[in-house]
Amino acid sequence: MPKTNPGRFFEDYRLGEQIEHAVPRTVSGGERALYHALYPARHALTSSDEFARACGLARSPLDDWAAFHVVFGKTVPDISLNAVANLGYAQGRWLAPVYPGDTLRAVSEVIGLKENSNGKSGIVWVRSRGLNQDERVVLDYVRWVMVRKGDPAVPAPDPVIPELKPALSVEDLVVPEGLDFSSYDFGLAGERHRWGDYEPGEIIDHTDGVTIEEAEHMIATRLWQNTAKVHFDATQREDGKRLIYGGHVISMARALSFNGLANAQLIAGLNGGAHANPCFAGDTIRAWSEVLEKGKTAAPGVGAIRLRLVATRGGAPGALRDGVGKYLPDVLLDLDYWAFFPI
Template sequence: MTKTNPGRFFEDYRLGDVIRHATPRTVAEGERALYHALYPSRFALHSSDAFAAECGLDGAPMDDLIAFHTVFGKTVPDISLNAVANLGYAEGRFLRPVMPGDTLRSESEVIGLKQNSNGKSGIVWVRTRGLNQMDEVVLSYVRWVMVRKRDADAPAPDTHVPDLEKAVPAGDLTIPDGLSFADYDFELAGEAHRASDYEAGERIDHVDAVTIEEAEHMMATRLWQNTAKVHFDATNREDGRRLIYGGHVISLARALSFNGLANAQCIAAINAGAHANPSFAGDTVRAWSEVREVAKLRDDVGALRLRTVATRGTPFELTGEDGKYLPDVLLDLDYWVLMPA
């Protein structure tokens, strides 16, 4: 009897399957310190207990993407160990802050299946929920993955493509319990800009750049317990190169966005995301953002819907004449952030 886990292949999934992923993870200040060492993240709410207390919270929550990466990493052995590519995200909702000492676990429901025309792979849609030690959902999201077949002759499942929201409506965003920006200290936060200072269509060059080192992205992948072979096994690809985990690029883009969006203290939702081109060690990553919507949720809390692009190239260049992403574009992320109104 084989004791090792080869991972699921496309024909192993069934519509409606619920997968409880292994290895709950308790996150603590060590994760925060490592996160801030790996990425140049400086958002005050996640850096300072005192600042968070002034904003009505019991202390500084973990960075929102720490929760995302931890929950995502749990799913890899069951969802994407045999993936060809991670294709996209939708309906991501951050529902409650994760605090140091919280224990996170993940579960996923298969909500869509479609075999590719070549018969060698198929697309699997899953809705993943991250839960804390009290079984409260801290975040949920949909992602879809192209997964290899073990046997090309295995029969194709009935095709079911889920109908997904193009964006989470502003009215459905969750404001963390207790959060208040009524007495917000803009000087300590680093910038003076409120949500109402931004306009739909405005573009921001975040100016700064980070060159990715091999050790950094492998450390990050291990930190999130992401077991995908392409990220740390140099023999897994014919070119001998380790592919950088897409979430690493998301965190870099979010951290770089501080310059111009320092008051975007919380990620409230992920509407869509595409890893446009692969990234490798040695890439120098820059970021720019476009404001898509501005919303007022309360007198003190506003929201921006942003499109943030991570690129090796110049700002504000995204697609060519053929409509396809330019080769230097690494990430195209559509998401909501909360900030003072």
């Protein structure tokens, strides 16, 4: 009997299937330090225990995208080990902070299946949840991924495409218990711009750029225990290149967005996302944001802003698609998310 796991192929998934992912992981300050070393991450709430306590939290939580990567990495061996590409995200919510010392595990449900017209691959939709040691859901999200077929002769399943919200509302967001921005220290945070200073339609050029190196991408992907073959094995692609993990691009763009969005302290919701074009070592990532929507929460001093975060290899801020609606070739990431701001 084979002892190794070749990963699942498209025909191995069943609608409604519940998947318990291995292996639980206890996070520590080491993940925080390495995350901040890999990306120019410097939002105050996830950098300083004292700043976090002044904002009503017990201490500084792990960066929201770091928590996402840990949960995402748990799902890879069962969902995307044989993936051609991760295609998109929707209905993501951060439901509770993750602190050093917490133990995270992940579970997923298959909510959609559709074979591609070439008969060689198909799209799998899953709803994944991250749970801590108290069985509290700290994160949930939907993603869809293109997965190879192991045997093209296997008949296609009846197509089921899940209905997903185009965007979360402010009412869907969960404010961390105790969060209070009424005495927020803008000087320590690094910028004076508050919730009221942003207007829908505004474009923010985050100015800086970072060139992706092969070594740092490998460290990051291993840190999140992401075992997808296309990120490690250059023979998996015809061009002989290792594909940069999309989460690496997300975190890099989020870190670059500090310049202009330093007070977007916590990620609250993930409305949608697309890895528009592949990213490879040697690419220089730049970022811009568009303000889409605003809302207030019931928490003291806490507002929410819906943002589009775009990572590119170049091009003018605000440039996203061509005349027929296709992503421009330099666009790497188009991410629609909610963040909590001080009012």
